[in-house]
Amino acid sequence: MIYWQIFLAFFLPGILGYGGGPSSIPLIENEVVDRYGWLSVHEFSEVLALGNALPGPIATKLAGYIGYQQGGVLGAFIGVFASVAPSLLIMIALLQLLYKFKDSPKVKRMTNYIRPAIAVLLGMMTADFFMTSYRDVGIWQTLFLLAASFLLMEKWKIHPAYVITLSLVYGALFLS
Amino acid sequence: MNQLHLFLAFFRVGMLGYGGGPSAIPLVHKEVVEKYKWMSNQEFADILALANALPGPIATKLAGYIGYRVGGVIGMFNAVLATTVPTIILMILLLTVLSSVKEEPWVLGMTKAVVPVVAVMLGVLTWEFVKQSRASLGLFPAFAFLVGCFIVLQFLHIHPAILIALLLFSALVGKSKKEKTAGKADSPGERRKHS
Numbered sequence: 001m002i003y004w005q006i007f008l009a010f011f012l013p014g015i016l017g018y019g020g021g022p023s024s025i026p027l028i029e030n031e032v033v034d035r036y037g038w039l040s041v042h043e044f045s046e047v048l049a050l051g052n053a054l055p056g057p058i059a060t061k062l063a064g065y066i067g068y069q070q071g072g073v074l075g076a077f078i079g080v081f082a083s084v085a086p087s088l089l090i091m092i093a094l095l096q097l098l099y100k101f102k103d104s105p106k107v108k109r110m111t112n113y114i115r116p117a118i119a120v121l122l123g124m125m126t127a128d129f130f131m132t133s134y135r136d137v138g139i140w141q142t143l144f145l146l147a148a149s150f151l152l153m154e155k156w157k158i159h160p161a162y163v164i165t166l167s168l169v170y171g172a173l174f175l176s
Numbered sequence: 177m178n179q180l181h182l183f184l185a186f187f188r189v190g191m192l193g194y195g196g197g198p199s200a201i202p203l204v205h206k207e208v209v210e211k212y213k214w215m216s217n218q219e220f221a222d223i224l225a226l227a228n229a230l231p232g233p234i235a236t237k238l239a240g241y242i243g244y245r246v247g248g249v250i251g252m253f254n255a256v257l258a259t260t261v262p263t264i265i266l267m268i269l270l271l272t273v274l275s276s277v278k279e280e281p282w283v284l285g286m287t288k289a290v291v292p293v294v295a296v297m298l299g300v301l302t303w304e305f306v307k308q309s310r311a312s313l314g315l316f317p318a319f320a321f322l323v324g325c326f327i328v329l330q331f332l333h334i335h336p337a338i339l340i341a342l343l344l345f346s347a348l349v350g351k352s353k354k355e356k357t358a359g360k361a362d363s364p365g366e367r368r369k370h371s
């Protein structure tokens with residue numbers, strides 16, 4: 001019974017949350033706090049805060065942790081499965097179809113039409129991240145970190161893994 | 177060997193992607209297109225477009241589909257587990273063992289410092305998509321498309337999924353003289369790129 005509820009609680013946000021993980025957060029809150037009462041609002045915000053401080057996709061971290069809390073390891077597995085599987089299966093089916101016709105001029109044109117839209121979406125995300133940083137640490141720290149990471153990654157071709165690790169160390173030392 | 181590479185690629189994406197799904201996009205691009213060369217920039221763009229148009233977490237959709245393409249059903253499970261499991265375990269450990277950690281100033285500082293780095297990666301990827309748009313559509317059409325998409329998304333607040341669906345639809349349905357001339361203008365450049 002509890003497993004079925006866990007499945008439903010994370011299946012709905014997974015299938016309704018357009019725009020990636022962060023957009024499903026309020027939907028998850030609606031299920032686990034309002035509908036099933038597994039956590040209080042306060043507890044949920046605590047879980048969310050820690051989830052945000054850790055790396056990795058946010059929706060599956062919430063599903064995994066809350067599923068574990070309610071139903072142990074099997075609960076965690078069901079929570080993650082419910083939030084990931086449905087949309088993933090649709091995606092694989094559609095892309096296989098597209099791949100089959102990838103040499104048709106129409107499919108090529110689809111790619112050409114979509115690319116500018118993706119550029120704009122990515123550009124808007126870039127602006128979001130910039131504004132978040134500006135609010136959190138101010139303009140000078142932001143500019144410094146932007147310039148440093150741009151030079152490291154693009155000019156000196158350092159792998160992002162090292163640049164991110166460096167920035168984590170910098171943050172722990174100088175932004176605390 | 178591929179399975180090991182898949183695991184490593186998406187393990188890194190999971191462990192380095194601070195700030196939720198979208199921050200994983202440039203990392204996935206780095207691993208999949210630049211490091212392991214499992215697909216071209218163009219294929220990545222298609223996958224990203226569809227992933228954006230469908231509901232659900234973006235990082236796991238990318239992991240799952242790319243895993244499937246590279247290593248079949250096992251590859252799919254492999255990649256999804258590699259992005260999600262390590263961070264979930266970290267989360268359960270931290271919340272059950274030391275829940276006070278998240279308010280430590282140095283943890284908050286770490287989270288803040290990573291944001292501009294992600295901004296740079298997203299910005300670079302944006303620029304790549306702009307350049308590709310120019311290469312395939314020509315300077316002025318690409319510019320018109322970019323401005324049009326920006327207005328639709330930012331000022332008219334149309335949902336990206338609807339915009340992408342409309343663009344796909346018009347590409348499939350519209351077949352006019354325009355297509356022929358555009359096709360001719362395109363082909364030399366395209367051929368050069370592919371050879």
